[in-house]
Amino acid sequence: MVLQYKPYTEYIDSGIDWFGSVPKSWTLTRLKFEATVNMGQSPSSEDCNQDGIGLPFLQGNAEFGLINPSPKQYCETPRKIAHTGQLLFSVRAPVGALNVADQIYGIGRGLCAIEGARNLLNSFLWWLIPIIRSELDAVSTGSTFEAVSAEQVENVSFYNPSLSEQFNISRFLDHEIAKIDTLIVKQQQLILLLKEKRQAVINHAVTKGSNPNAEMRDSGVDWLGKIPVDWDVVSLKHLVSAPIIDGPHTSPTRQEDGIPFISAEAISAGFINFEKKWGYISKEDHQLYSKRYAPQRGDILMVKLGATTGTVAMVETDEAFNIWVPLATIRTRADIPSKFIFYLLQSSSVRDAIQLSWTFGTQQTLGLGTIANLRTPLPPREECEKIIKLIEKKNPIFDQLINKSEHSLLLLKERRAALISAAVTGKIDVRNWVAPEETQSNKEVAA
Template identity: 40%
Template sequence: MSEVEIKQERGWKRYPAYKDSGVEWLGKIPEHWEVKRLKYISRLTYGDSLSGDTKGLGDIPVYGSNGLVGIQRALAPNTFAPCIIIGRKGSCGKITYSESCVFAIDTTYFIDARTVNSSICLKWLFYVLSLLELDKSSQDTGVPGLSREFAHNQLLPWTGLIQQQAIAQFLDRETVKIDTLIAKKERLIELLKEKRTALISHAVTKGLNPDAPMKDSGIEWLGEIPEHWEIMPIKFALAIPITDGPHETPELHDEGIPFISAESIKNDRIDFDKKRGFISPEEHKRFSRKYKPQYGDVYMVKSGATTGNVARVETEEEFNIWSPLAVLRPDTHITTTNFLFYAMKSKPFFYSVELSWSFGTQQNIGMGVISNIRIVIPPLTEQQAIAQFLDRETAKIDTLVTKTRISIDKLKEYRTSLISAAVTGKIDIRENLTPSPN
């Protein structure tokens, strides 16, 4: 289903008459509906502890506060099917629905046929609960986790079983359409990212001239390169040896000099909104004796989950960095900032990083290892042309990715608003379908 088709179906009818629910988040509800506390509709049952020796291959899904966490092989499920699992600790308030029997662990509550009366459709209740923002319990009380008393006292819209079933069936149908479209758009983003990487990799290893004479690079995963290009360890293309930030934890302040680390290297840029905090001018001066950021430097994350991420320094403003970032300053007689950046964004370079990193508590790669990774170096004029080409072409792809993400966000907003409209009675879906059994 296309977005246009979804928009065309938005002209849902309203109920003939409404009344004030007396609940702020509900507003007005259909005149024949009621408002009830959750404890008069259902009760939350605590999940059970699960010992480590029962986890492994099996056929019983195990659910924690954030959803499916694994498979159980020994004990029987502790819920009936279908069931609702609610995060109690950790991802408190997260709502998950399962059509099958599961084992809900002790960081959760669950609701199944044993804990609701016969006038309740569990799938309808799942949709209602998903709107309650139960995670606010710990924020409001200051106590970690979701209080069962808090959840039981939540006020919900209530209508008869037949209409509950109709609402659930309607939302199942409509959300599947939206989810399918979202999945297609997410796949499009994946393909665009793959195309972007392939474009960069080809340009920095093969050049822009398809008729250029080629030679064997002598590197299996690199293949042929233009005959007049060179291959060298990256350290020979740099003005200074690879360095990094201080190997100490500075005192952070509310103002001063921005201090960044690995989390700031995001989407090929330095995101100063993700800075660690600020350091004092005195600390900045002291740290700058080892390394002072300079426009045109290239940073690579060398430890942690984002090892290999790269960004250029594109500001003259003062800031400083921490030790998880490796600094590469190009020798302008050999390479340019932009070409070096794209070379480090290529698939062959990242493959070399992956082959070279080590694992402790987290993946990391040493500066000496980075120094010896080989890159392809064209003449400077070609480097400039390649970088300009990639700036232009990657910008086009990035624009498409951004537009697609905005479209996904709008679809997710519509999905939430549609669920809200159906379960609070803002739209009348009774003519749309025939209710199915619970």
């Protein structure tokens, strides 16, 4: 898309790696010379409330929306203020997150308020900041979270076009990016719909079976409803060949190489993502932990601690690895197809039932006893196999469509980023750009 726009006629080397070549007429400057940067400061917690008393207060980017924030706190005596129209810039992870103040806000130390001076339009700065994030990412520091200081923000270098060019660039990007964003939203909605349809296949198959004409009976379980008459309902603990347990409750020593050690972050979409492993452990630790549990192909791992509680994955490798305490292990009996239990645990009905049993401390937790006592439908083995085949026949079609849609979404996002970068760094010349509807209006007037 960028190729359809003409470049400027004359360029020079900017001397800034991420900026590349720049139109000769643009001026090298720093943010502190073109804008005011007001770093936030956190008030005492006693001065904050959720009762709407005082100014709406933002500690960081947690309340950021697509363009404007949605405050949840208020402060009677904020130490720093952002005024309407100023840009709210996150100076803590994720560094560079951006919103616009739609009213006066008190701001904490996770934010700064930026406002262009006479030679820098806020509308241009809105599009420039996502591009200068690369420089800020390079200097961000912090052991607990990445952060940038006021000095680092103020000293960001960039090339500034004339005010008229800034205005045209902003109008161009407002128009073109809005079109791309509309396509992105539609693609995201399509992906969501496809995932819902994929999930519906699993939900119906594992609770109603493969025969649409099967005679039904009440299961006696509220969340399960009616099931085929020849199905049983049993606790999960009666379907396993070994007790449902979790990984070791001790912290191993991380090694540079060795045996992969898996925790909750590696469990997603039904698979173990070994690229997201916690790290490696020694063979000695692996042997020690394997006395408690040694993974086998066909085992099911369920997250029982943290934000992804209830997520499951199946072991599909014979390579040695081990697991940590946030994961529970389910090994089915030889006469119970493990894939049926795997799909059952992915159904939204089971996940809803599990959520009712969560306990909350600092994070959501699912007890091993709760998992073991989960009431589950149990079809005859032949029906289990039919259900597995049904799911594995239909869902690859949805998987293919989802992958294709996600690839299209990625291309749209890349196209969006490339167009913004090209415009604010002068790789394309939009000084004479006119919105298509304006061109059409002019033709109508002329006629």
